[in-house]
Amino acid sequence: MTTSTVRQWSDNTRGYAMNAPALIAILLLVAYPIGYSFWVSLHRDNLAQPAARKLIGLDNYLSLVDDPAFLASLRVSALFVLVVLVVTVVLGLVLALVLNETFMGRGVLRSLVLLPWAMPGVVNGLMWRTVFDAKTGALNGVLTELGWIDSYQAWLASESGAFFFTAFAQVWNTLPFTVIILLAGLSTIPRELYDAATVDRAGVVQRFRQVTVPWLLHPLLIVLILETMNAFRAFDTIYVLTGGGPGDATTTVALLTVQRVLTYTDVGLGSAYAWVITLITLVISVAYVGLLYRRGSFEV
Amino acid sequence: MSTLVNRRTLLGSAVALPLLSACGAGSAGAGAVRFEGWDYESQLVQQNLDRFTAANADIKVAYTPITSAQYVRKIVAEFTGNNGPDVLYSYDDSMVSWVQAGYLQPLDGLPGVDEVYSGIYESNAKAMTFQGKRYGLPYYTDCHGLTYNAALLDKAGIKTPPKSLDELEQQALKVKNAGVLEYPIGLAAQLADTWSSWVWTLVYGSDAALFSDDFKPTMDKARPIFDWIHKAATVSKVIDPASLQLTPVPLDNAMMAGQYAFTIGPRYALRTYNDPAKSKQAGALKLAAVPSLDGTARGTVSSTRMYCLAAKTAVKDKAVKLLNFLGGYGSDGKPSTARFWFDQRGLGFPFRQLADDPDIRTTLAKFTDPETYTKLSAVAKPRNLLGAPWYGEYESAQQKTVQQLLTNQTDASAAVSSLSETAISLAKKYS
Structure with a gap:
């Protein structure tokens, strides 16, 4: 290649050429597996029955419409996302507002709040499993000492108990992320806005609604998108705590997908499950952007 | 010159990578x-x-x-x-x-x-x-049998282990009423990727197969077993609700700590249960035949x-x-x-x-x-369903149904019909 040839390259061509190695790596490591998983989802493909492998088009997707296990897991996932999201956002906002104030020990408290985020999901599940244990759990110990319960309880043995304690463990693990994002958002609000609102005789609630909330819409959008995705994909904590039980009470769609692919080796239908999860989170994310991003742009 | 060397290095690496990979696969040597x-x-x-x-x-x-x-x-x-x-x-x-x-x-x-x-x-x-x-x-x-804690039974005035499921429930109630244990029976009933051995043990203990040898559901024969599980968990309340949180290892620990008087488990566990270095209850834990519906020792399940x-x-x-x-x-x-x-x-x-x-x-x-x-x-x-390609999926459904029985979300009749439907639909799906 001569120097004159290189000079003839347009900026665009050169840009593509320079990025080609990274693009190739991304194509090989990300795009290809994603595309391949879609291709697999169009097949009847159970590793235990290789002879039965065949292209069936969208049959795997169509079968989901009357697949009771899948529909039940979708319902559980939807409720799980709703509970985790509401509790995370409300608690996250409260904690962020508290940590945004100036008081003694704020630095230590900010560091402590981050700790749960550093914990892997499996460890989080194991820790809460120990806490909720029916025979030796700390929760039972504390409540018994306080005289609130007469005997040790199996907290994860009832449908509602298992669901809410699992949701609680998930919230505990992901709450710090929400706090950090909202705290960052709070720190960007100019002090003068609050001063002006105070001069205009706005009360605490009004200042929160008219100043804080509009400025937090963008960080809130990030929180909602990422926490929705996290809650939808929640697997490790639930797997360790309840395994999806009792019955189907905590069998989320992510848990069912892992079970379908790894336990039953049904990679065809399992891939279809995974694509449906992707599609659902995509639709929810687009809806969030539509609802909050534009609104935030106008009002801020 | 350095460009040339780099190209050579790159080409060399490209050749070396598959070779290295091949070395990994065949590291055992030819x-x-x-x-x-x-x-x-x-x-x-x-x-x-x-x-x-x-x-x-x-x-x-x-x-x-x-x-x-x-x-x-x-x-x-x-x-x-x-x-x-x-x-x-x-x-x-x-x-x-x-x-x-x-x-x-x-x-x-x-x-x-x-x-x-x-x-x-x-x-x-x-x-x-x-x-x-x-x-x-x-x-x-x-294979599996009934494991019981003779010392705890003795405290309730019981000298011999139960032979029938009714007798097991009555003895457990006696232990409960004597204030020895609130829940005398512990079972490993948490959902798991492995099998729920105690369910199969109870079924085979009464010679009540869940399936024919050609994998057709025959669960009506097992209905009384499911009914017993349901009753013992929700009416007489002798099965610990915490069983839903138990996998085999925590159950072993609970047995060795004297937290249960009965369980259905593998014979192998007795070796650890009765090892004084590992168990507080060493010497007290005994093995018996699986209690059956009619009190006759009929069988058990093996792995x-x-x-x-x-x-x-x-x-x-x-x-x-x-x-x-x-x-x-x-x-x-x-x-x-x-x-x-x-x-x-x-x-x-x-x-x-x-x-x-x-x-x-x-x-x-x-x-x-x-x-x-x-x-x-x-x-x-052995479980006579092992030859069915859909066994794993059925096992998972059975574990969930049994959890629903234990938590009173369903009853024996509904459980039997739901499992039959599951089996029929899985057989169709895998055909």
């Missing part, structure tokens, strides 16, 4: 027998293999232990990538799917196989046979772990020799590896001749009653 198993006591496995290689200097064995929790998945991944081992462990509930996937080859006609099959318990032979062909030589086996031969092994003759060493008889006509595992870790032996061995009976007597132990082997049966 001609070695690749042997893989889950990682239970891998040092002892190696010790046993050293005995084999010492006696067979021309055969090299490359042994790879794999984490138990990932064993099935890794083996499937290896065979899918045409990089499977030559000889491998298999669970009885994995064998059929591995045969159907073409990973394993039948052992019929190979030297020593007929002798092994005529010397082992029928339940083990059945578990390793699929569509009339034999696919494994036995590693170890176990079999086996050694299998890969369909595409390139070193078949050597692999067969290893297979025979591990799962067959030695030149002295004794099953040396099965004996080795019983001596070392108390693993259940599939060979009938070992049940009469005086040394083995002496060892057994240290932790259980040898008579009850061997009687359970004689009446045990």
Whole structure:
């Protein structure tokens, strides 16, 4: 290649050429597996029955419409996302507002709040499993000492108990992320806005609604998108705590997908499950952007 | 110049990568027998293999232990990538799917196989046979019985273990009413990827098969068992609700801490239960026949772990020799590896001749009653659904249904009809 040839390259061509190695790596490591998983989802493909492998088009997707296990897991996932999201956002906002104030020990408290985020999901599940244990759990110990319960309880043995304690463990693990994002958002609000609102005789609630909330819409959008995705994909904590039980009470769609692919080796239908999860989170994310991003742009 | 060197380095790397990868796949060396198993006591496995290689200097064995929790998945991944081992462990509930996937080859006609099959318990032979062909030589086996804490029963004035399910419930109530334990029965009922052995044990204990041998649901026969589970959990409340949070290891710990008077579990556990170094209840925990609906000891369920031969092994003759060493008889006509595992870790032996061995009976007597132990082997049966490709999915559904029974979300009739429907729909789906 001569120097004159290189000079003839347009900026665009050169840009593509320079990025080609990274693009190739991304194509090989990300795009290809994603595309391949879609291709697999169009097949009847159970590793235990290789002879039965065949292209069936969208049959795997169509079968989901009357697949009771899948529909039940979708319902559980939807409720799980709703509970985790509401509790995370409300608690996250409260904690962020508290940590945004100036008081003694704020630095230590900010560091402590981050700790749960550093914990892997499996460890989080194991820790809460120990806490909720029916025979030796700390929760039972504390409540018994306080005289609130007469005997040790199996907290994860009832449908509602298992669901809410699992949701609680998930919230505990992901709450710090929400706090950090909202705290960052709070720190960007100019002090003068609050001063002006105070001069205009706005009360605490009004200042929160008219100043804080509009400025937090963008960080809130990030929180909602990422926490929705996290809650939808929640697997490790639930797997360790309840395994999806009792019955189907905590069998989320992510848990069912892992079970379908790894336990039953049904990679065809399992891939279809995974694509449906992707599609659902995509639709929810687009809806969030539509609802909050534009609104935030106008009002801020 | 430096550009040239870099290009060469790059080209060299491109060539080296596949070579390195190939080295990884064949690190055992040409001609070695690749042997893989889950990682239970891998040092002892190696010790046993050293005995084999010492006696067979021309055969090299490359042994790879794999984490138990990932064993099935890794083996499937290896065979899918045409990089499977030559000889491998298999669970009885994995064998059929591995045969159907073409990973394993039948052992019929190979030297020593007929002798092994005529010397082992029928339940083990059945578990390793699929569509009339034999696919494994036995590693170890176990079967389940009623484990009870004689000291706790004594506190409630009970001297003999229950023979029927009604009697079990009544004795548990007596223990409960005497204030000894709030929930006398503990069971490992958390959802798991493995099987829920206690459910199958109760069913087979009353000779009430869930399926016919051609995998048609016959669950009506098991309805009284499900009804008993439901009643014991929700009416008399003798089954601990915390069972839903229990897997086998925490259940073992609870038994050894005296937190339960009864459980349905494997015979093997008695060795640890009655070890004073490990258990506070050592000496008090006993084994009995499975309580049945009518009080007659009718049977139990067994599990079999086996050694299998890969369909595409390139070193078949050597692999067969290893297979025979591990799962067959030695030149002295004794099953040396099965004996080795019983001596070392108390693993259940599939060979009938070992049940009469005086040394083995002496060892057994240290932790259980040898008579009850061997009687359970004689009446045990493998799950007759293992040959169905949809067994794994059914097992999962059954575990969930049993959890619903335990938590009063369903009753026995609804459970039976739901499981029947599940089985029919799975059979259709996999056909």
